[in-house]
Amino acid sequence: MSAGLSSLARMANYVLVPGAWLGAWAWDEVAEELRQAGHRVYPVTLSGLAERRDEAAAEVGQAQHVADIVAVVEGDDLRDVVLAGHSYSGIPAGQAAGLIGDRLRRVVYVDSNVPTDGKSFVDGWSDEGRAWVEGQLAESGGFWPPLAAEDYAGQDLTDEAVATIVERSTPHPGRAITEPAKLVRPISELPTTYLKCLMDGAVPSSDVLELLKSDSWELAELPTGHWPMFSQPAALAKVLLQAG
Secondary structure: OOHHHHHHHHOOEEEEEOOOOOOHHHHHHHHHHHHHOOOEEEEOOOOOOHHHOOOOHHHOOHHHHHHHHHHHHHHOOOOOEEEEEEHHHHHHHHHHHHHOHHHEEEEEEEOOOOOOEOOOOOOOOOHHHHHHHHHHHHHOOOEEOOOOHHHHOOOOOOHHHHHHHHHHOOOEEHHHHHOOEOOOOOHHHOOEEEEEEHHHOOOOOHHHHHHOOOOOEEEEEEOOOOOHHHHOHHHHHHHHHHHO
16 A cells, blocks of 8 residues: 555544533644644534524533534544544533444543433532532523633643633533433443543543443543643644544
8 A cells, every 4th residue: 555545544534522611713733733644623613602602502402512513524524533522522522423323433532521321411510519500500691601710720721821711712501511411322332532631630530430441442641631732732632643
């Protein structure tokens, strides 16, 4: 096989889904690294966020976010998809991975939650945490407000990165974090890399540890905080390349 054909055979289509409050812009530096390595990259802005925020944003549910991801894959007729979901977006990305069938090459959860059938993003929270977020949703008209600058302390972020995140974040649709997931197949069956960012906890959550017992799952780690696309974009891109 020629070098050109070999390179083509290895090429992946990276679909990158940002976490709560963020848009496709959050992946800019990572996307550039992946493109320089010869891959196609499709960063996603989920409905109700960033440039897709409108007067109906508060009504956007998590199922719509699943549909957003599937629409990118199917609308662009993508194959060999490496689907990465960060933080909150592990939940819609994990569901979308089961829906796109043989278009999927691998799922990468970037320090993220993982979907459980019939459960929402906040279902695993403590009673105190649930009460806190429900209060925020009530006070903000159905939105989950973005974090403040001080909430990013200790996460390996420069002051410039924190300022950018705070300035560009938009309120997250409340329904998206309270609507339950619906899985079409067990996520344990899908080829998966779980990336743990060690400054946001030394070990994955108990549900992820259980999933890592599957032969289809593997663990990767980075010595950085919860937003590696800003703190260590080149290292994150390397993890994604290795996964693909």
